[in-house]
Amino acid sequence: MEEKINTDSKEHAVEILQQLNEYRKTGRHCDFMIKAGSEELPVHKNIMSASTTVNNLRKNAINLHCNVSKKLPSLMSWMDLDEKFISFLMESNETKAKEEGKCKMLLAWTKHDIDERKECFLGLVMKFQLTKMTLSYRRFLVENEPLIFESMQSIQSLTLSILDSHGDISSKDFNLPKNKQLVVFDQTSQRIHSLDVADKTWTPMQTMDQAIIKKLYSAVMMESYIYVICTNKLFYRLEYAESNAKWEQMANTNLQYACVVALDGFVYGIEYGKSSNIMERYDPSNNRWTRLANKSLILACESLVAADGKVFCIAGQSKQQYRATNQVEIYDPVTSTWSMDNRSLNEARYYASATATEEGIYVIGGYVNGKSLLTTVEFRSSVTKAWVMLKPMKTARHWFGSCVIDEEVYVIGGNGNPANIEEYDPEIKEWKIIETIPGKNIFPRATVAISI
Known part of the structure; x- marks a missing residue:
């Protein structure tokens, strides 16, 4: 079928x-x-x-x-x-x-x-x-x-x-803006904390090693690391974006009381707490400090800042008369030479803080000849190279930190008033107190700005 x-x-x-x-x-x-x-x-x-x-x-x-x-x-x-x-x-x-x-x-x-x-x-x-x-x-x-x-x-x-x-x-080739935050080192909690300056929220970050807590002197941010120098010449770094990261001890410096800045992948440091004309440079590629050419001026308590591809040592206290100066000395990494800026500050000072935007350099506050704390602020334009006076801060400060976030200047701590943070807006040319930091005992000269 x-x-x-x-x-x-x-x-x-x-x-x-x-x-x-x-x-x-x-x-x-x-x-x-x-x-x-x-x-x-x-x-x-x-x-x-x-x-x-x-x-x-x-x-x-x-x-x-x-x-x-x-x-x-x-x-x-x-x-x-x-x-x-x-x-x-x-x-x-x-x-x-x-x-x-x-x-x-x-x-x-x-x-x-x-x-x-x-x-x-x-x-x-x-x-x-x-x-x-x-x-x-x-x-x-x-x-x-x-x-x-x-x-x-x-x-x-x-x-x-x-x-x-x-x-x-691809769009990955373009570095999109990251959230920038201000970071302080708090002795009370024995850890670092970040402040989102936009919404005024604090976030606890990594703890500090005991060796750092006892001897921390200054800090700088470079690439994905925060570097700190201690008064015993020890040098550490932390990969801050990694929550479980530990502090790494790097090669020791010869600087005991160091003020440091970052420029083009190097850390530059000078003696800050005692009179000196020495500067060293740290190269992370070989974990080595190198002595550079001496400065012309022997000073203490200078303001150190990187701008326009150079390192600026600004003002300070002279060794001979222990008086404040208004001179500016500039180091050029290309020629490995120092030169004096032919335009000096309007006001002599030491224990001031300096920071830089793309527009120029800010020198803020400080101390003058054992008489008074300063609220005054000066600005050096990258175009005109001239120093001009800006509106003063709300609070007189010396021995404090400063940094830049989105072209606005932030100052924090200082012997004048360690419990508040001021912000300077260059658009409206005004200072305002944006935050207080109750319960924190911060290291005054170890404030940095990071990108997360």
């Missing part, structure tokens, strides 16, 4: 379609030809007639190489194909058409009935492999195609594809 075939079986239907597709590939039993320019595609007339809705058959029985400048003859006009069929042809990996050819075809099909087909175009143009189109054609689309203007997403995708065609460029 002849075996009955279950025509309701999905497996059977798939087998039939697969067999028909094999016939089409070899040209067997094909009775119709679709032509597109010089390309010819043999098909089965009955299949084409029955598949205007184009469902599963499209994935198995269509292998079209089209040229949009030519119209499809006979069975149906290319312009009359339905949206589902067009969508399939644009997205299918089976088609041999180049992306540029697909786009030209889609544009022509859309403009044949633009009001009804515009949305289809805006959706499909995003699915092309744009980097496979010629640059000239992509530029033509951005400059001349009105349909592209209907979608900012289309313009963005085309623009990014043009950039991608010029090499391995």
Whole structure:
């Protein structure tokens, strides 16, 4: 008895379609030809007639190489194909058409009935492999195609594809702004704390080693590390972004009371707590301190800052008369030489703090000849090289820290008032107290700004 075939079986239907597709590939039993320019595609007339809705058959029985400048003859006009069929042809990996050819075809099909087909175009143009189109054609689309203007997403995708065609460029190559915070060293909790100056929130960070707590003198931030120097000449660093990081002891310096700054991947240090003309430089690549050329002036309690590719030693207390000076000495790392700035501060001072923005150098507060604490502030423009007086701080300070976050200047601690933080806004040229630090006993000269 002849075996009955279950025509309701999905497996059977798939087998039939697969067999028909094999016939089409070899040209067997094909009775119709679709032509597109010089390309010819043999098909089965009955299949084409029955598949205007184009469902599963499209994935198995269509292998079209089209040229949009030519119209499809006979069975149906290319312009009359339905949206589902067009969508399939644009997205299918089976088609041999180049992306540029697909786009030209889609544009022509859309403009044949633009009001009804515009949305289809805006959706499909995003699915092309744009980097496979010629640059000239992509530029033509951005400059001349009105349909592209209907979608900012289309313009963005085309623009990014043009950039991608010029090499391995990604947004990762761009350093996006990080959250910058002010960091203090607190003896009470025996750990470092960060302050988000935007929302005024404190966050406890890593603990300090006992050796650091007892002898900490100054600190500096460079790359992903906070470096500290102690009065026993010990030198440590901490990878602050790692919550479980431990303090590493690095090579000792010869500076006992060091004031330090970072410049171009090096740490520069001078003696601060005693009269000296010595400066050393630390190279993290070989973990070594090197003695540099001596300064001309023998001073104590100078303000040290890096700006304009140089190291500035500003003001200080002279050894001979123990009086405040207003002189500025500059070290050039390129020539390894010192020179005197021909423009001095308006006011002599020592125990001041200095910091720098892209616009110039700030020298803040300090002490003058054993008489009084200072609130005065001076600024040296990187353009004019001249020192000008700014509005004074709210609180007189000496022996304190300062740093810059987003071009605004912050001062913290000091013998005048160790419990508050002031902010200077160069836009409005005003100082204001932004935060108090009750319960903390901070190291006055170990304030740094970090990026997290």
